Amino acid sequence: MRPAQPHKIRAVRGEAVAVARSLLLVHASELLTLRGPKGPRAREAASDLGILEDGAVYAEGERIVDVGTSAEILTRHPRAATTLDASGKVVLPGFVDAHTHAIFAGSRAQEVEWKAQGLTYAEIAARGGGILHTVRATREASEADLARLGLERLLAFVSLGTTTVEVKSGYGLQTQDELKMLRAAADAARTAGVDVVPTFLGAHAVPPEFEGRSDAYLDLLISETLPAVALARSAAYCDVFVEEGYFSAAQGRRLLQKAASLGLPGKVHADELSDTGGAALAAEVRAVSADHLLHASDAGIEAMARAGVIATLLPATSLASRMPFADGRRLLAAGVPVALGTDFNPNAWCESMQLVIALACHHNGLLPAQAIMAATVNAAYAVGRGEDVGTIERGKLADLLVLDAPSYHHLGYRIGGDLVEAVVKRGRVRKGRALTK
Numbered sequence: 408m409r410p411a412q413p414h415k416i417r418a419v420r421g422e423a424v425a426v427a428r429s430l431l432l433v434h435a436s437e438l439l440t441l442r443g444p445k446g447p448r449a450r451e452a453a454s455d456l457g458i459l460e461d462g463a464v465y466a467e468g469e470r471i472v473d474v475g476t477s478a479e480i481l482t483r484h485p486r487a488a489t490t491l492d493a494s495g496k497v498v499l500p501g502f503v504d505a506h507t508h509a510i511f512a513g514s515r516a517q518e519v520e521w522k523a524q525g526l527t528y529a530e531i532a533a534r535g536g537g538i539l540h541t542v543r544a545t546r547e548a549s550e551a552d553l554a555r556l557g558l559e560r561l562l563a564f565v566s567l568g569t570t571t572v573e574v575k576s577g578y579g580l581q582t583q584d585e586l587k588m589l590r591a592a593a594d595a596a597r598t599a600g601v602d603v604v605p606t607f608l609g610a611h612a613v614p615p616e617f618e619g620r621s622d623a624y625l626d627l628l629i630s631e632t633l634p635a636v637a638l639a640r641s642a643a644y645c646d647v648f649v650e651e652g653y654f655s656a657a658q659g660r661r662l663l664q665k666a667a668s669l670g671l672p673g674k675v676h677a678d679e680l681s682d683t684g685g686a687a688l689a690a691e692v693r694a695v696s697a698d699h700l701l702h703a704s705d706a707g708i709e710a711m712a713r714a715g716v717i718a719t720l721l722p723a724t725s726l727a728s729r730m731p732f733a734d735g736r737r738l739l740a741a742g743v744p745v746a747l748g749t750d751f752n753p754n755a756w757c758e759s760m761q762l763v764i765a766l767a768c769h770h771n772g773l774l775p776a777q778a779i780m781a782a783t784v785n786a787a788y789a790v791g792r793g794e795d796v797g798t799i800e801r802g803k804l805a806d807l808l809v810l811d812a813p814s815y816h817h818l819g820y821r822i823g824g825d826l827v828e829a830v831v832k833r834g835r836v837r838k839g840r841a842l843t844k
Protein backbone atom coordinates (compact mmCIF):
# COMPACT_ATOMS: atom_id res chain seq x y z
CA MET A 408 0.00 0.00 0.00
CA ARG A 409 1.28 3.46 -0.88
CA PRO A 410 2.20 5.81 1.93
CA ALA A 411 -0.68 8.07 2.84
CA GLN A 412 -0.70 11.63 1.49
CA PRO A 413 -3.52 13.00 3.57
CA HIS A 414 -3.28 16.69 2.81
CA LYS A 415 -4.94 17.20 -0.53
CA ILE A 416 -6.67 15.66 -3.47
CA ARG A 417 -4.72 16.21 -6.64
CA ALA A 418 -6.50 16.19 -9.97
CA VAL A 419 -4.50 16.65 -13.14
CA ARG A 420 -5.29 16.92 -16.84
CA GLY A 421 -4.41 13.66 -18.52
CA GLU A 422 -2.51 13.21 -21.74
CA ALA A 423 -4.19 13.53 -25.12
CA VAL A 424 -4.73 9.79 -25.41
CA ALA A 425 -7.04 9.67 -22.41
CA VAL A 426 -10.68 8.96 -23.23
CA ALA A 427 -12.71 12.19 -23.18
CA ARG A 428 -14.76 12.49 -19.97
CA SER A 429 -12.88 9.68 -18.31
CA LEU A 430 -12.04 9.73 -14.63
CA LEU A 431 -9.60 7.86 -12.45
CA LEU A 432 -9.95 7.92 -8.69
CA VAL A 433 -6.97 6.16 -7.13
CA HIS A 434 -5.29 5.17 -3.88
CA ALA A 435 -8.33 5.28 -1.60
CA SER A 436 -7.18 3.92 1.74
CA GLU A 437 -10.70 2.45 2.07
CA LEU A 438 -12.86 2.09 -1.05
CA LEU A 439 -16.34 1.17 0.17
CA THR A 440 -17.75 -0.68 -2.85
CA LEU A 441 -20.91 -1.96 -1.09
CA ARG A 442 -20.92 -4.66 -3.77
CA GLY A 443 -23.21 -7.57 -3.12
CA PRO A 444 -26.48 -9.18 -4.11
CA LYS A 445 -29.15 -7.10 -5.86
CA GLY A 446 -31.83 -5.72 -3.59
CA PRO A 447 -31.85 -3.97 -0.23
CA ARG A 448 -29.60 -5.53 2.41
CA ALA A 449 -30.86 -6.87 5.71
CA ARG A 450 -29.39 -8.92 8.56
CA GLU A 451 -25.65 -9.72 8.22
CA ALA A 452 -25.47 -8.28 4.68
CA ALA A 453 -26.52 -4.88 6.09
CA SER A 454 -23.04 -4.28 7.53
CA ASP A 455 -20.83 -5.65 4.72
CA LEU A 456 -19.30 -2.62 3.03
CA GLY A 457 -17.12 -4.59 0.58
CA ILE A 458 -13.99 -2.62 1.43
CA LEU A 459 -10.99 -2.54 -0.91
CA GLU A 460 -7.72 -1.21 0.50
CA ASP A 461 -5.75 1.07 -1.85
CA GLY A 462 -8.83 0.94 -4.06
CA ALA A 463 -9.44 2.65 -7.39
CA VAL A 464 -12.29 3.39 -9.77
CA TYR A 465 -12.21 4.12 -13.51
CA ALA A 466 -15.22 5.76 -15.17
CA GLU A 467 -16.05 6.82 -18.71
CA GLY A 468 -18.85 9.30 -19.31
CA GLU A 469 -21.49 8.82 -16.62
CA ARG A 470 -20.73 5.23 -15.68
CA ILE A 471 -18.21 3.16 -13.75
CA VAL A 472 -16.17 0.93 -16.05
CA ASP A 473 -13.74 -0.75 -13.65
CA VAL A 474 -13.18 -1.15 -9.89
CA GLY A 475 -10.24 -2.80 -8.16
CA THR A 476 -6.98 -2.15 -6.38
CA SER A 477 -4.98 0.84 -7.61
CA ALA A 478 -2.35 -1.50 -9.06
CA GLU A 479 -4.98 -3.38 -11.08
CA ILE A 480 -6.83 -0.31 -12.28
CA LEU A 481 -3.70 1.67 -13.24
CA THR A 482 -2.46 -1.31 -15.25
CA ARG A 483 -5.72 -1.58 -17.18
CA HIS A 484 -6.43 2.18 -17.42
CA PRO A 485 -3.14 4.08 -17.07
CA ARG A 486 -4.59 7.53 -17.72
CA ALA A 487 -7.81 9.48 -17.81
CA ALA A 488 -8.95 13.02 -18.59
CA THR A 489 -9.23 13.66 -14.85
CA THR A 490 -7.41 11.92 -12.01
CA LEU A 491 -8.22 12.24 -8.33
CA ASP A 492 -5.66 11.02 -5.81
CA ALA A 493 -7.49 9.91 -2.67
CA SER A 494 -4.43 8.75 -0.71
CA GLY A 495 -5.23 8.37 2.96
CA LYS A 496 -8.93 8.99 2.37
CA VAL A 497 -12.21 7.08 2.22
CA VAL A 498 -14.14 6.72 -1.06
CA LEU A 499 -17.78 5.64 -1.11
CA PRO A 500 -20.88 5.94 -3.29
CA GLY A 501 -22.73 9.27 -3.27
CA PHE A 502 -25.39 9.42 -0.58
CA VAL A 503 -29.01 8.78 -1.51
CA ASP A 504 -31.42 10.86 0.56
CA ALA A 505 -34.58 8.73 0.60
CA HIS A 506 -37.04 11.26 2.04
CA THR A 507 -37.20 15.04 1.64
CA HIS A 508 -39.72 17.84 1.27
CA ALA A 509 -37.21 20.11 -0.49
CA ILE A 510 -39.71 22.20 -2.48
CA PHE A 511 -41.59 24.82 -0.47
CA ALA A 512 -41.83 28.57 -0.05
CA GLY A 513 -41.72 30.71 3.08
CA SER A 514 -39.62 30.47 6.21
CA ARG A 515 -40.40 29.01 9.61
CA ALA A 516 -37.22 30.24 11.27
CA GLN A 517 -39.41 32.00 13.84
CA GLU A 518 -40.63 28.65 15.13
CA VAL A 519 -37.22 27.77 16.57
CA GLU A 520 -37.79 30.44 19.22
CA TRP A 521 -41.24 29.09 19.92
CA LYS A 522 -39.89 25.56 20.22
CA ALA A 523 -37.16 26.80 22.54
CA GLN A 524 -39.84 28.42 24.69
CA GLY A 525 -41.54 25.03 24.97
CA LEU A 526 -44.57 25.63 22.74
CA THR A 527 -46.27 22.50 21.45
CA TYR A 528 -46.94 21.84 17.77
CA ALA A 529 -50.61 22.76 18.29
CA GLU A 530 -49.65 26.05 19.98
CA ILE A 531 -47.25 26.86 17.15
CA ALA A 532 -50.02 26.14 14.63
CA ALA A 533 -52.38 28.42 16.59
CA ARG A 534 -49.84 31.24 16.21
CA GLY A 535 -49.94 30.83 12.44
CA GLY A 536 -46.97 28.48 12.16
CA GLY A 537 -46.79 24.84 11.23
CA ILE A 538 -47.56 23.12 7.96
CA LEU A 539 -50.44 25.38 6.97
CA HIS A 540 -48.08 28.38 7.05
CA THR A 541 -45.98 26.58 4.44
CA VAL A 542 -49.08 25.62 2.42
CA ARG A 543 -50.15 29.28 2.19
CA ALA A 544 -46.69 30.45 1.11
CA THR A 545 -46.27 27.62 -1.39
CA ARG A 546 -49.66 28.23 -2.99
CA GLU A 547 -48.74 31.90 -3.42
CA ALA A 548 -45.30 31.17 -4.91
CA SER A 549 -44.76 30.89 -8.66
CA GLU A 550 -43.39 27.72 -10.21
CA ALA A 551 -40.21 29.63 -11.14
CA ASP A 552 -39.73 30.79 -7.53
CA LEU A 553 -40.16 27.25 -6.23
CA ALA A 554 -37.69 25.92 -8.81
CA ARG A 555 -35.13 28.57 -7.82
CA LEU A 556 -35.51 27.74 -4.11
CA GLY A 557 -35.27 24.04 -4.92
CA LEU A 558 -32.12 24.59 -6.96
CA GLU A 559 -30.38 26.42 -4.09
CA ARG A 560 -31.26 23.57 -1.73
CA LEU A 561 -30.24 20.79 -4.13
CA LEU A 562 -26.83 22.42 -4.62
CA ALA A 563 -26.40 22.44 -0.84
CA PHE A 564 -27.30 18.73 -0.76
CA VAL A 565 -24.67 17.96 -3.44
CA SER A 566 -22.00 19.90 -1.61
CA LEU A 567 -22.61 17.70 1.45
CA GLY A 568 -22.36 14.50 -0.61
CA THR A 569 -25.91 13.68 -1.65
CA THR A 570 -26.18 12.75 -5.33
CA THR A 571 -29.71 11.30 -5.50
CA VAL A 572 -32.67 12.87 -3.65
CA GLU A 573 -36.29 11.89 -3.22
CA VAL A 574 -38.49 15.03 -3.20
CA LYS A 575 -42.15 15.06 -2.19
CA SER A 576 -44.98 17.38 -3.07
CA GLY A 577 -47.51 18.05 -0.30
CA TYR A 578 -47.59 21.80 0.37
CA GLY A 579 -49.99 22.62 -2.47
CA LEU A 580 -52.85 20.37 -1.33
CA GLN A 581 -54.86 21.22 -4.44
CA THR A 582 -54.36 19.86 -7.91
CA GLN A 583 -52.71 22.78 -9.68
CA ASP A 584 -50.33 23.53 -6.79
CA GLU A 585 -49.32 19.89 -6.29
CA LEU A 586 -48.51 19.70 -10.03
CA LYS A 587 -46.66 23.02 -9.76
CA MET A 588 -44.47 21.64 -6.96
CA LEU A 589 -43.63 18.48 -8.91
CA ARG A 590 -42.73 20.46 -12.05
CA ALA A 591 -40.56 22.80 -9.95
CA ALA A 592 -38.75 19.78 -8.46
CA ALA A 593 -38.03 18.40 -11.94
CA ASP A 594 -36.83 21.82 -13.12
CA ALA A 595 -34.54 22.24 -10.09
CA ALA A 596 -33.14 18.73 -10.62
CA ARG A 597 -32.27 19.44 -14.26
CA THR A 598 -30.51 22.69 -13.41
CA ALA A 599 -28.70 21.26 -10.39
CA GLY A 600 -27.55 18.14 -12.23
CA VAL A 601 -28.85 15.92 -9.45
CA ASP A 602 -31.07 12.86 -9.76
CA VAL A 603 -34.40 13.64 -8.12
CA VAL A 604 -37.07 11.00 -7.51
CA PRO A 605 -40.44 12.79 -7.26
CA THR A 606 -43.16 11.55 -4.91
CA PHE A 607 -46.77 12.74 -4.83
CA LEU A 608 -47.80 13.56 -1.25
CA GLY A 609 -51.16 15.24 -1.76
CA ALA A 610 -52.25 13.39 1.41
CA HIS A 611 -49.76 15.27 3.59
CA ALA A 612 -52.46 17.12 5.56
CA VAL A 613 -56.09 18.12 5.20
CA PRO A 614 -56.14 21.62 3.63
CA PRO A 615 -58.00 24.39 5.50
CA GLU A 616 -60.88 24.50 3.02
CA PHE A 617 -61.59 20.83 3.85
CA GLU A 618 -61.17 21.15 7.62
CA GLY A 619 -63.11 18.38 9.37
CA ARG A 620 -63.88 16.75 5.99
CA SER A 621 -60.87 14.55 5.32
CA ASP A 622 -62.95 12.00 3.38
CA ALA A 623 -64.11 14.70 1.00
CA TYR A 624 -60.49 15.79 0.44
CA LEU A 625 -59.48 12.18 -0.12
CA ASP A 626 -62.28 11.84 -2.70
CA LEU A 627 -60.81 14.84 -4.53
CA LEU A 628 -57.30 13.35 -4.43
CA ILE A 629 -58.58 10.04 -5.80
CA SER A 630 -60.88 11.44 -8.46
CA GLU A 631 -58.81 14.40 -9.66
CA THR A 632 -55.33 15.10 -8.28
CA LEU A 633 -53.82 11.60 -8.39
CA PRO A 634 -55.04 10.89 -11.95
CA ALA A 635 -53.65 14.28 -13.06
CA VAL A 636 -50.26 13.49 -11.49
CA ALA A 637 -50.25 10.04 -13.11
CA LEU A 638 -51.24 11.48 -16.50
CA ALA A 639 -48.44 14.06 -16.32
CA ARG A 640 -45.99 11.31 -15.28
CA SER A 641 -44.68 13.76 -12.73
CA ALA A 642 -44.26 11.35 -9.79
CA ALA A 643 -42.65 7.96 -9.25
CA TYR A 644 -44.46 7.19 -5.97
CA CYS A 645 -47.57 8.09 -3.99
CA ASP A 646 -47.12 8.76 -0.28
CA VAL A 647 -49.65 9.30 2.53
CA PHE A 648 -49.36 10.67 6.07
CA VAL A 649 -51.13 8.05 8.20
CA GLU A 650 -51.56 9.61 11.62
CA GLU A 651 -54.24 10.70 14.03
CA GLY A 652 -55.61 14.05 12.83
CA TYR A 653 -54.31 13.45 9.30
CA PHE A 654 -55.34 10.26 7.45
CA SER A 655 -56.40 6.89 8.85
CA ALA A 656 -54.97 3.58 7.70
CA ALA A 657 -58.29 2.92 5.92
CA GLN A 658 -57.99 6.22 4.03
CA GLY A 659 -54.35 5.47 3.23
CA ARG A 660 -55.38 2.07 1.87
CA ARG A 661 -57.97 3.66 -0.46
CA LEU A 662 -55.45 6.17 -1.79
CA LEU A 663 -52.59 3.72 -2.26
CA GLN A 664 -54.83 1.15 -3.95
CA LYS A 665 -55.93 3.81 -6.43
CA ALA A 666 -52.30 4.88 -6.90
CA ALA A 667 -51.25 1.28 -7.59
CA SER A 668 -53.99 1.00 -10.23
CA LEU A 669 -52.44 4.05 -11.92
CA GLY A 670 -48.95 2.55 -11.82
CA LEU A 671 -47.66 4.48 -8.79
CA PRO A 672 -46.21 2.32 -5.98
CA GLY A 673 -46.79 3.48 -2.42
CA LYS A 674 -44.84 4.96 0.44
CA VAL A 675 -46.24 5.62 3.92
CA HIS A 676 -45.44 8.20 6.61
CA ALA A 677 -46.00 5.56 9.28
CA ASP A 678 -46.36 5.48 13.05
CA GLU A 679 -44.46 8.73 13.65
CA LEU A 680 -46.50 10.22 16.50
CA SER A 681 -48.38 7.09 17.56
CA ASP A 682 -49.08 3.53 16.42
CA THR A 683 -51.80 4.06 13.81
CA GLY A 684 -51.18 0.90 11.80
CA GLY A 685 -48.95 2.57 9.22
CA ALA A 686 -46.32 -0.18 9.15
CA ALA A 687 -48.95 -2.88 8.67
CA LEU A 688 -50.63 -0.85 5.92
CA ALA A 689 -47.30 -0.45 4.11
CA ALA A 690 -46.84 -4.23 4.22
CA GLU A 691 -50.42 -4.90 3.10
CA VAL A 692 -50.22 -2.67 0.02
CA ARG A 693 -46.62 -3.73 -0.72
CA ALA A 694 -45.34 -0.17 -0.35
CA VAL A 695 -41.67 0.27 -1.22
CA SER A 696 -41.02 1.92 2.15
CA ALA A 697 -42.55 2.88 5.47
CA ASP A 698 -40.94 6.00 6.89
CA HIS A 699 -40.44 7.34 10.46
CA LEU A 700 -41.68 4.26 12.48
CA LEU A 701 -41.06 5.69 15.95
CA HIS A 702 -44.07 3.85 17.36
CA ALA A 703 -44.44 0.86 15.02
CA SER A 704 -45.90 -2.28 16.60
CA ASP A 705 -44.15 -5.66 16.64
CA ALA A 706 -46.85 -7.01 14.34
CA GLY A 707 -46.33 -4.11 11.93
CA ILE A 708 -42.59 -4.64 11.84
CA GLU A 709 -42.97 -8.39 11.30
CA ALA A 710 -45.40 -7.72 8.45
CA MET A 711 -42.88 -5.32 6.89
CA ALA A 712 -40.14 -7.96 7.09
CA ARG A 713 -42.37 -10.55 5.40
CA ALA A 714 -43.44 -8.12 2.65
CA GLY A 715 -39.94 -6.78 2.01
CA VAL A 716 -40.86 -3.18 2.90
CA ILE A 717 -37.86 -0.92 3.57
CA ALA A 718 -37.85 1.11 6.80
CA THR A 719 -36.69 4.68 6.12
CA LEU A 720 -35.54 6.31 9.36
CA LEU A 721 -35.44 10.10 9.72
CA PRO A 722 -33.52 10.95 12.90
CA ALA A 723 -33.07 14.67 12.08
CA THR A 724 -36.83 15.06 12.51
CA SER A 725 -36.71 13.46 15.93
CA LEU A 726 -34.02 16.00 16.77
CA ALA A 727 -35.93 19.02 15.47
CA SER A 728 -39.32 17.94 16.77
CA ARG A 729 -38.09 16.87 20.20
CA MET A 730 -39.30 13.30 19.75
CA PRO A 731 -37.84 9.88 20.51
CA PHE A 732 -35.76 8.07 17.89
CA ALA A 733 -36.94 5.02 15.95
CA ASP A 734 -35.41 1.74 17.12
CA GLY A 735 -33.26 0.78 14.16
CA ARG A 736 -31.73 -2.19 15.91
CA ARG A 737 -35.19 -3.69 16.48
CA LEU A 738 -35.97 -3.32 12.77
CA LEU A 739 -32.66 -4.88 11.72
CA ALA A 740 -33.15 -7.78 14.15
CA ALA A 741 -36.56 -8.44 12.58
CA GLY A 742 -34.93 -8.66 9.13
CA VAL A 743 -36.22 -5.31 7.80
CA PRO A 744 -33.81 -3.43 5.51
CA VAL A 745 -33.17 0.05 6.94
CA ALA A 746 -32.65 3.20 4.85
CA LEU A 747 -32.02 6.80 5.91
CA GLY A 748 -33.21 10.22 4.81
CA THR A 749 -32.89 13.77 6.06
CA ASP A 750 -36.65 14.54 5.91
CA PHE A 751 -35.46 18.04 4.90
CA ASN A 752 -38.54 20.20 5.41
CA PRO A 753 -39.46 23.67 6.70
CA ASN A 754 -39.74 22.35 10.26
CA ALA A 755 -36.43 20.41 10.20
CA TRP A 756 -33.99 22.09 7.82
CA CYS A 757 -31.30 19.44 7.44
CA GLU A 758 -29.51 18.79 4.13
CA SER A 759 -26.78 16.64 5.64
CA MET A 760 -26.80 12.87 5.32
CA GLN A 761 -23.52 13.03 7.25
CA LEU A 762 -25.39 14.38 10.27
CA VAL A 763 -28.17 11.84 9.73
CA ILE A 764 -25.63 8.97 9.73
CA ALA A 765 -24.10 10.25 12.99
CA LEU A 766 -27.56 10.57 14.57
CA ALA A 767 -28.46 7.06 13.35
CA CYS A 768 -25.35 5.68 15.08
CA HIS A 769 -25.90 7.60 18.31
CA HIS A 770 -29.69 7.36 18.58
CA ASN A 771 -31.18 4.75 16.20
CA GLY A 772 -28.76 2.01 17.24
CA LEU A 773 -27.15 1.49 13.83
CA LEU A 774 -23.50 0.52 13.54
CA PRO A 775 -21.53 2.93 11.34
CA ALA A 776 -21.42 0.29 8.57
CA GLN A 777 -25.18 -0.26 8.83
CA ALA A 778 -25.80 3.50 8.69
CA ILE A 779 -23.64 3.82 5.56
CA MET A 780 -25.53 0.91 3.97
CA ALA A 781 -28.77 2.69 4.92
CA ALA A 782 -27.59 5.94 3.30
CA THR A 783 -26.49 4.32 0.03
CA VAL A 784 -27.71 0.88 -1.15
CA ASN A 785 -30.88 0.66 0.92
CA ALA A 786 -31.84 4.30 0.33
CA ALA A 787 -31.34 3.70 -3.40
CA TYR A 788 -33.77 0.78 -3.33
CA ALA A 789 -36.18 2.81 -1.19
CA VAL A 790 -36.47 5.28 -4.09
CA GLY A 791 -36.36 2.71 -6.90
CA ARG A 792 -32.82 3.52 -8.08
CA GLY A 793 -30.98 0.48 -6.73
CA GLU A 794 -30.02 -0.73 -10.20
CA ASP A 795 -28.24 2.55 -10.98
CA VAL A 796 -26.77 3.97 -7.77
CA GLY A 797 -25.82 3.04 -4.20
CA THR A 798 -22.75 0.89 -4.87
CA ILE A 799 -19.38 1.28 -6.61
CA GLU A 800 -19.64 -1.45 -9.23
CA ARG A 801 -19.09 -1.72 -12.98
CA GLY A 802 -22.10 -0.31 -14.84
CA LYS A 803 -23.39 1.86 -12.01
CA LEU A 804 -23.47 5.66 -12.29
CA ALA A 805 -20.13 7.25 -11.33
CA ASP A 806 -21.55 8.95 -8.21
CA LEU A 807 -18.59 9.02 -5.82
CA LEU A 808 -17.48 10.79 -2.65
CA VAL A 809 -14.01 11.35 -1.21
CA LEU A 810 -14.03 11.80 2.56
CA ASP A 811 -11.25 13.61 4.35
CA ALA A 812 -11.05 10.85 6.95
CA PRO A 813 -8.84 7.80 7.41
CA SER A 814 -11.68 5.33 8.06
CA TYR A 815 -15.43 5.08 7.45
CA HIS A 816 -16.04 5.06 11.21
CA HIS A 817 -15.54 8.83 11.14
CA LEU A 818 -18.93 9.19 9.42
CA GLY A 819 -20.62 8.05 12.61
CA TYR A 820 -18.07 9.68 14.88
CA ARG A 821 -17.96 13.27 13.61
CA ILE A 822 -21.15 15.19 14.33
CA GLY A 823 -22.27 18.20 12.35
CA GLY A 824 -19.20 18.89 10.23
CA ASP A 825 -18.46 18.22 6.58
CA LEU A 826 -16.01 15.43 5.74
CA VAL A 827 -16.85 15.43 2.04
CA GLU A 828 -13.82 16.74 0.21
CA ALA A 829 -14.85 15.77 -3.32
CA VAL A 830 -18.12 14.87 -5.03
CA VAL A 831 -18.34 13.19 -8.42
CA LYS A 832 -21.83 13.10 -9.95
CA ARG A 833 -22.39 11.07 -13.14
CA GLY A 834 -18.64 11.18 -13.79
CA ARG A 835 -18.26 14.95 -13.33
CA VAL A 836 -16.31 16.50 -10.46
CA ARG A 837 -18.80 18.72 -8.63
CA LYS A 838 -16.79 19.53 -5.52
CA GLY A 839 -13.07 19.40 -4.99
CA ARG A 840 -12.29 21.11 -8.31
CA ALA A 841 -10.61 24.01 -6.51
CA LEU A 842 -7.98 21.50 -5.41
CA THR A 843 -7.16 20.55 -8.98
CA LYS A 844 -4.96 23.58 -9.76
Ligand code: FE
Nearest residue numbers: 506508676750
Ligand atom coordinates in the same frame (compact mmCIF):
# COMPACT_ATOMS: atom_id res chain seq x y z
FE1 FE B 1 -41.78 13.55 5.66
